[in-house]
Amino acid sequence: MTTTSHFRLLAEVRWQVFRNSLRRKGKLGDLIAKIIVAVLSGTVALSLGVTFAVGAYTAVHSGKQKLIVMLLWVVCVCWQVLPVALEGASPGVNFQEVARYPIRFRLYYLVHTAYGLLDPTALLSLTWLGCIGAGMAWARPSWIVYIIVLLVAFALVNLMVNRVVFDALERILSTRRGKERFLLGVTLLAIAGQFLFYLVVAPNPGRWGQALKTWLLPLHDLTPPGLVFRFVLDGRLATFLLGVVGMLAQAGVAALMLRWFLWRKYLGEVYTEGVVRRTAVQVRPGWTLPGLPKTLVPIVEKEARYLVGTASAAINFFTVSLMGLLFAVSSKFGEIMKVGLSIDAASIYPGLAGFAVLVIGGYAYNSFCHESRGFDRWVLAPVNFQQVILGKNLVLGAILLANLLFITVVFSIRPGLSLLRVATVISGVLYAGLTTMGAGNLFAVWSPAGIDYGGLRSRNVSGMAVLGAVTTQFTILGSLGAVMWAATRWGSDSLPLYWFATLALAALAFYLFSVGYAARYAAAHSDVMASQLY
């Protein structure tokens, strides 16, 4: 086979995988939901593209060049982070399997790299980049050649780095220890990033911030957005050449790293292989949770272990409390560092509480997604689905309450947060949380979809569940907003508390109904659900 026919074959496979992912028997609703979500996302993405073009035009035309840096960083983050975060939405090809075919390494490398361009987020990033380029060229037509060359180099760096990041993550997340280290790394990075942000971006950075700025800014100039920015700032040929050479050099380094990873994969390396040590078997008894039925405890334990053991889920759950801590501490930090920042507890607290509900929502709407063939274990075991669903909800509820408790305590020690505000937010969270879990139970049995968060290769997310989640969240937000509007109009501070408490009671009734209904539905359709999960 020639190189061209290999590429054509790969594009065909990618298209077939995508098309087959839409052909799920008896799931017309899911397909319609996917189309609606795709149209909505496409509209948002294109609108952002137009905004980027206008932003780039304004940046070059009106001398606000710093705006270009921001736009290019958005593209970078989208290209590098979104494919990892949204991997579940993108059906993929297993390149360890591709290596089994009679294909030379050079072609294998090229095919692997080119595959990165077919990723939906890469296509989105390229579209945005094109919009930025168009905006810049529109403002300064004489730069058109320079802009094209610079942005092509920019895209090349991003493509190569994306492939390295993806491969490295797959390697790291393939073992439990790797996942734990990754989780720790991300957490530390989030904390460090927050503090660095305050130090560097603050209007009055203070002595430490100034010192850090002196170190960081020259480094930023070497990043792809920094290199493009330098050219936009002075428009000199030397700066242009420096930018192109700098980005090509970075792409070259990434290409070499990718070659190192891929060569090992090509030779048949299995990531999870390792030396197994022989030790005596020690089995510690499972959890005890007083007050819960005997068969419910292992379900809760299993759910908690699954969620905490899944790096992306654990990070999401932990983020709320971490953000709470940072927001509460950062203003103190700001005061200490004399950067002139202060945080209004009364405004941040409800927002974070809402975020805590959103975080559990992602799992409530597809709560069987991690189980794949393990789902059959629920059917084989002498328990009814009501207990299984309750067990899953209990873990999510505990995470929600733990986050809520933590941020409540943290913000309570700061001035500006009244008891009425706390009670109102808690009743609002109860309403939103119970509604989310109730609706989640229904969508989890109506339209489950298997997701393997362990590796970076997975099947579909549930389009129906995504649509259900969006609809429920808009309904919750709409009702909360209406109550707040009424309270403002009638000038009553206590009105939201009574309304939210009433809504929470109604949500409790809905939740109890959903558990019973979902359990009956799952028992009657367990074979259909199982086929959707694997």
Add this chain to the structure above:
Amino acid sequence: MDVVIETRGLRRTFGEVTAVDGLDLQVGRSQFFGFLGPNGAGKSTTIRMLTGLLRPTAGSIQVLGLDLEHHSVEVKRRIGVVPEGLALFERLTGTQLLNFVGRMYGLERETAAQRAAELLEFMELGSSADQLVADYSHGMKKKIALAAAIIHRPEILFLDEPFEGVDAIAAGLLKSMLQRFIARGGTIFLTSHVLEVVERLCSHIGIIQYGRLVACASIDDLRAGVAVPGSPALTLEQIFLRVVGGARAHTGELSWL
């Protein structure tokens, strides 16, 4: 015969395809029952219906004298299953999985932990006890699935291809364990494509073809039924081919091979 598994007119259709068509089957206590059939004959569909994983389109199932549809929880408490897909929660470690399954079947915490440790040692999974099941090889997954099926000391074991992918040493270990299970009054319902294994282990055989039971008897009775007087005793493979129609083994050729 003390019947522990009984089906009457069991039928399952998938759209226009009938996978199991009016199956009447009886399995007695302490029988090592081998359920055979060509690919697509309806073996896995039958075992999935017998264990509650799949609802029959028609017919009834009695397990341990209880109607499966109305007493599913009680039946499930008394049986152990190694299904086709193994049904493992792969993001738990071997230890956590056995602990979890044991307690789901109502064992006390300490009992579940003790049995889990013994099973891990017995299945030679001790060194991998704290590894995620996802990281196990196929054979190791089979062993942990079997351990999960017996941890609560069931009365009947349903095993769908239990030896597939298991090495010879481990297979020998498992076979002796299963024979001990039978000797202590347990019943095993097993499907396998490895006829030598079935012949060596099973006391009774059922053969299904096109969703219908075409033979069901003890191995000796089956041999007597298809034997030609004066000729040497037939192997199970020969019996199987005669029952399902040896003519299926056509002699066509691939022109390009």
